[in-house]
Amino acid sequence: MKYFKFILAFIIAFGIFYALNNPLGSAPVLGAFFNPNQGFWQNDKTTNVSGNLDLPGLKEPVTVFYDKHLIPHVFAQNDTDLYRSQGYITAQHRLWQMEFQTFASAGRLAEIVGEKAVPFDRMQRRKGLGYGAEKALERIKKDPEILGYLEAYRDGVNRYIQTLNPKDCPIEYKLLGYAPEPWTLEKTTLLFMYMTDDLCGYSNDFTYTHLLKKFGENRFNKMFPDFYDIIDPVIPVETDWSYIDTPITEIPQSQIPQDSIVETMEDPNPSNGSNNWAVSGTKSYSGHPILANDPHLGLNLPSIWYVMQLATPEHNSFGATLPGAMGVVSGFNTHIAWGETNATRDVKDWYKTTFKDASRTEYKYGDSWRKTKIRLENIKIKGKETYVDTVLYTHEGPVSYDYNYKGTQKTVGYAMKWTGHMGGNEQRTILELNEAKNYDDYVSALKHWVAPAQNFVFASTEGDIALWIQGLFANKWKGQGKFLMDGSNPDNEWQSFIPQEFNAKTKNPERGFVSSANQHPVDQQYPYYVFNDHFEAYRNRVINDFFRSKDHVTIQDFKDLQNNVFNLKASELLPYIFEHMDTSTLNPEETEFYNQIKDWDFNNTIDSHAATIWEVWWPNLFNITWDDVDWEDALKKKPDSKSKDYFKRTLHYQTIYLLKNDPDSAIMDLVNTPEKETSSDLFLISFKETVKQIKDWEAENGDDAWGKYKGTYVGHLLQALPAFSRFDIPVGGDRNTVNAADTNHGPSWRMIVEMTSPPTALGIYPGGQSGNPGSPYYDNFIDDWAAGNYLNLDFMQSATSDDETMSTQTLNPTP
Numbered sequence: 001m002k003y004f005k006f007i008l009a010f011i012i013a014f015g016i017f018y019a020l021n022n023p024l025g026s027a028p029v030l031g032a033f034f035n036p037n038q039g040f041w042q043n044d045k046t047t048n049v050s051g052n053l054d055l056p057g058l059k060e061p062v063t064v065f066y067d068k069h070l071i072p073h074v075f076a077q078n079d080t081d082l083y084r085s086q087g088y089i090t091a092q093h094r095l096w097q098m099e100f101q102t103f104a105s106a107g108r109l110a111e112i113v114g115e116k117a118v119p120f121d122r123m124q125r126r127k128g129l130g131y132g133a134e135k136a137l138e139r140i141k142k143d144p145e146i147l148g149y150l151e152a153y154r155d156g157v158n159r160y161i162q163t164l165n166p167k168d169c170p171i172e173y174k175l176l177g178y179a180p181e182p183w184t185l186e187k188t189t190l191l192f193m194y195m196t197d198d199l200c201g202y203s204n205d206f207t208y209t210h211l212l213k214k215f216g217e218n219r220f221n222k223m224f225p226d227f228y229d230i231i232d233p234v235i236p237v238e239t240d241w242s243y244i245d246t247p248i249t250e251i252p253q254s255q256i257p258q259d260s261i262v263e264t265m266e267d268p269n270p271s272n273g274s275n276n277w278a279v280s281g282t283k284s285y286s287g288h289p290i291l292a293n294d295p296h297l298g299l300n301l302p303s304i305w306y307v308m309q310l311a312t313p314e315h316n317s318f319g320a321t322l323p324g325a326m327g328v329v330s331g332f333n334t335h336i337a338w339g340e341t342n343a344t345r346d347v348k349d350w351y352k353t354t355f356k357d358a359s360r361t362e363y364k365y366g367d368s369w370r371k372t373k374i375r376l377e378n379i380k381i382k383g384k385e386t387y388v389d390t391v392l393y394t395h396e397g398p399v400s401y402d403y404n405y406k407g408t409q410k411t412v413g414y415a416m417k418w419t420g421h422m423g424g425n426e427q428r429t430i431l432e433l434n435e436a437k438n439y440d441d442y443v444s445a446l447k448h449w450v451a452p453a454q455n456f457v458f459a460s461t462e463g464d465i466a467l468w469i470q471g472l473f474a475n476k477w478k479g480q481g482k483f484l485m486d487g488s489n490p491d492n493e494w495q496s497f498i499p500q501e502f503n504a505k506t507k508n509p510e511r512g513f514v515s516s517a518n519q520h521p522v523d524q525q526y527p528y529y530v531f532n533d534h535f536e537a538y539r540n541r542v543i544n545d546f547f548r549s550k551d552h553v554t555i556q557d558f559k560d561l562q563n564n565v566f567n568l569k570a571s572e573l574l575p576y577i578f579e580h581m582d583t584s585t586l587n588p589e590e591t592e593f594y595n596q597i598k599d600w601d602f603n604n605t606i607d608s609h610a611a612t613i614w615e616v617w618w619p620n621l622f623n624i625t626w627d628d629v630d631w632e633d634a635l636k637k638k639p640d641s642k643s644k645d646y647f648k649r650t651l652h653y654q655t656i657y658l659l660k661n662d663p664d665s666a667i668m669d670l671v672n673t674p675e676k677e678t679s680s681d682l683f684l685i686s687f688k689e690t691v692k693q694i695k696d697w698e699a700e701n702g703d704d705a706w707g708k709y710k711g712t713y714v715g716h717l718l719q720a721l722p723a724f725s726r727f728d729i730p731v732g733g734d735r736n737t738v739n740a741a742d743t744n745h746g747p748s749w750r751m752i753v754e755m756t757s758p759p760t761a762l763g764i765y766p767g768g769q770s771g772n773p774g775s776p777y778y779d780n781f782i783d784d785w786a787a788g789n790y791l792n793l794d795f796m797q798s799a800t801s802d803d804e805t806m807s808t809q810t811l812n813p814t815p
Contacts (some may be wrong), residue, residue: 593691
């Protein structure tokens with residue numbers, strides 16, 4: 001027996017030793033975590049935010065006031081010092097996050113997590129994210145002013161890195177067993193490419209081509225019309241476009257969609273979107289314009305945003321910054337406020353490329369052959385030899401798919417043309433918005449913005465409100481880019497671009513408000529081709545109907561609207577179902593569920609059981625309606641792909657339209673039954689399945705109230721670290737409600753600004769200012785965010801501490 005105890009103790013001790021020094025599955029090595037000298041204990045404190053620090057390169061001292069929320073209010077005497085200080089301060093609190101996101105963008109995760117990240121790294125490089133970052137840096141290098149500021153920001157980050165001892169490095173470095181590397185100019189452009197890919201890196205060309213071939217033009221157009229029957233676009237329908245004098249590109253004589261034989265890449269999160277709006281002084285309670293913005297992105301820790309005030313004697317701005325980039329992205333200054341939503345425009349097209357032979361050194365274009373360019377992507381792998389991926393480029397862009405990557409033919413490839421590769425100067429747009437004083441300054445700032453396409457909302461203390469849909473948009477012929485195109489035909493090229501001054505916009509509309517929520521940008525009177533690829537159909541109408549119903553709105557109205565959980569989608573279908581579904585065969589349990597949802601007020605509140613019924617019922621009904629569509633085949637995706645849900649969501653509005661307006665259509669007939677079903681039959685079949693699914697869930701999990709069922713969480717960027725995440729956050733809504741809080745996605749920053757002089761503002765985001773899991777400022781905003789509460793943003797007007805100041809830090813030039 002004593003030998004057994006000895007052997008057991010030895011096995012346990014060896015197991016603990018192994019776990020502390022080797023990764024278990026996807027979990028990181030734990031020894032670094034528990035090391036008393038360099039591990040978690042060293043990080044269980046807030047970064048020093050008071051006293052004097054040396055920051056080489058400064059021309060004059062910079063004063064930083066930290067308020068009780070750990071928000072830094074930075075006062076510098078010139079712009080170069082300001083952005084050098086911004087780099088240093090951001091790195092103090094968010095260094096690991098900044099660098100990790102650029103590693104992800106560049107396709108370098110295998111360097112730090114090992115071989116399992118190679119497929120992701122290959123995908124990032126074949127998208128050309130590094131290539132796009134290089135093009136952006138080329139553009140910035142032609143702008144000496146922005147280049148100088150970016151160099152100062154870089155030097156500020158690197159100064160902080162230089163001061164770090166290994167024991168003080170963010171805990172994630174210790175867990176993954178690597179160290180920070182110097183920040184570079186390219187890292188900032190990689191960060192912008194990361195956001196560009198996240199917001200406009202999708203494309204349905206392959207899938208649309210496949211479905212058109214499978215179902216024919218008539219059914220395809222029923223499924224995916226360019227315009228819905230009900231449209232409430234970003235730019236009001238009464239807008240006069242007669243001033244536009246550059247015509248749309250003419251359709252070539254012959255256009256035949258190409259066949260698709262490859263898998264498409266992973267698309268961005270299906271819930272990416274946002275809300276923004278502004279009301280004029282004539283519609284606000286105070287006579288001042290009021291602006292709101294809430295971008296919908298992944299709910300992560302550390303948060304995607306870092307809030308700062310950035311001030312010099314010439315300008316003073318406040319709001320959400322993007323760690324790794326200069327300036328305030330969504331915020332306000334002394335004169336104006338601004339915010340963004342995703343324009344969800346199709347800015348990426350695909351071309352079938354025919355190579356001359358298996359060597360792939362030449363590809364057909366017109367009546368001749370052009371040389372391909374080769375880009376060797378050296379993917380370093382932790383503990384392994386470097387993997388070299390050969391990516392070919394045509395004049396269109398990277399040949400993302402070929403026989404080496406998800407293709408099947410050695411003489412065929414698929415090249416990507418994307419505005420994300422065209423090298424914008426988005427940093428100049430952001431900095432000019434930070435300094436803008438009026439509408440003209442705002443318009444001038446937008447000219448430098450190429451991608452991702454965004455709806456920029458605006459309000460000023462002068463009383464103006466406006467909204468521009470800004471990006472670089474090809475002037476396409478009708479139908480161009482909706483399907484895969486023949487890359488050998490020059491007619492398929494983007495012939496020109498829409499002049500920036502003809503981008504869709506509105507200023508001081510008669511209705512007294514502007515708004516966007518990722519819906520269709522324009523109605524059919526806009527002269528350029530814009531097809532309905534994936535525009536939102538519900539949040540936007542709730543927002544616009546709200547403002548149309550009010551003569552005057554208050555700050556509380558803005559809060560209530562940002563936290564609104566009314567489900568318009570459910571409200572437009574369920575009454576029809578209740579009227580047409582035969583309930584005579586429901587059993588007592590099913591009848592109880594039916595009565596619950598019939599009494600529902602269509603609000604996705606936390607404690608609503610009916611909301612859960614709807615959220616399970618709708619996907620079941622959708623799937624049974626399109627039972628003859630093999631989505632895995634159509635989308636070339638794995639069954640658990642988020643992209644499948646994303647693409648199917650583009651069909652939601654039209655599905656409800658067909659269920660209500662064409663109930664006897666052949667589309668409703670189930671392929672595996674001898675009977676001829678109508679939409680009423682589908683309602684009943686899917687409802688019975690819904691009750692069964694929820695009862696099964698209840699048996700395993702208990703209460704099925706919506707908040708519990710949805711299980712909203714804010715996850716650490718390393719998904720293998722649940723201890724650094726927050727789970728079961730009590731927040732209502734779904735992706736279709738104005739408060740679009742989904743399971744791990746939603747309003748990443750809520751902001752409300754009243755254009756008083758100076759502006760007064762509220763803001764909140766689901767995280768905290770510190771990136772250190774051991775800090776009390778790591779996730780301290782989450783509960784207030786979930787409850788719909790806001791922080792009063794202390795917009796300091798001078799470099800003098802006030803009642804909100806918690807500590808003061810001075811950054812000094814070195815002798």
